[in-house]
Amino acid sequence: MAVSSAKAAERRRIEETDFGAKEFDRNRTMFRRGLINKTTMEAVERRMLDARFGADQAREAIASAQLAYTRAEIAVEIDELDLKTAEIERAALRLAAPFDGVLLGFDPRVGACVSEGELAAENYDPKREAVDVYVLISRLTGTGGVPVARGTEAKVVRGNGESCAGRITWIETEADLESQYVKTTIDLSEDCAPGLYLNEAVEVEMVGATDVFRIPAGALEGNAVYLISPDGLGVEPLEVEIIERGSDHLVVRMFGAAGRSLVVNAQDLRIDGLLDPS
Structure with missing residues (x-):
């Protein structure tokens, strides 16, 4: 707008200069014929000079406005670069979940920052x-x-x-x-x-495991049971993993015990029966 206003002022000054030039030529002719005196002619010359000076000022105003406009364009480009830089930095600070899901332990706070290496959410x-x-x-x-x-x-x-x-x-x-x-x-x-x-x-x-058995509760001694040895001449202890406890039975996990005989009481070697995972 400053450039447009300066150009409009220049046009007005040029018109005034043209009008002053015509008035000067007319009055100079009249002065030579003795129709006007020297004082009147000097006044006309003064108005002519003022018009030319105003035209020069208008041209300077246009140049100044155009320079300001160019500076403004440069400032806009710098601001746009700053904006792009800020957007790139903001994108680098934005966290994105690797997949769609449910957030755990997440306290949503707009603009909150998380330091590098810290846990933001699960x-x-x-x-x-x-x-x-x-x-x-x-x-x-x-x-x-x-x-x-x-x-x-x-x-x-x-x-x-x-x-x-x-x-x-x-x-x-x-x-x-x-x-x-x-x-x-x-x-x-x-x-x-x-x-x-x-x-x-x-x-x-x-699935398909053959090491889970239901045994009498009295067969457990500490965390082990006793099985008849493969040669049938004695007993040997085997540690078990208790899965379930009942009032008179246990569900335990024993490895490699399928088909072997369980001893209910290791003192009298009373055999309860063959272990069957079914």
Whole structure:
């Protein structure tokens, strides 16, 4: 707008200069003929000079306005570059979840910042739930029972009796020094995983396992039971993993005990019968 106003002022000054020039020529002719005196002629010359000076000022105003306009354009370009830089920096600070899911422990605060390396929130996919379970290292080495490995099918049983199929997808590489248990992870089927709650207590059954037995409660001595030795000449202890306790029975896991005879009382070698996982 400043440039347009300066150009309009210049046009007016040019018109005034042209009019002054014509008036000067007319009055000069009249002065030569003696129709006007010198004082009148000097006044006309003064108006002519003022008109030319005003025209020069108008041209200077145009140049000044054009320079200001150019500076404004440069300032706009600099501001646009600053804006793009700020947008790039903002995009670098924006956190994006790696997948669609549910946020846990997230306190939404607009504009909140998280330092590099800190945990902003936990995100989980309800269709990709997993269960961690600990198994004895003997189950992995194949020394007894059905060996457990990646890909082994499993079944998770909830407290209400509902079950969900799964498969072992990960086995820890280090066993607990004292208990000799190894952590494994079972990925649940997407069909039933959304129905389970986080941190829900469940029971895990290895599909096809032949090492789970129901035995009399009196057969347990400490954390072991006694089986007739393979040569039939004595007994040998076998540590068990208690799965369920009943009023008069136990459901335990024993590796390599299928088909062997269980001793109910190790003192009198009374045999209860052959162990049958069914």
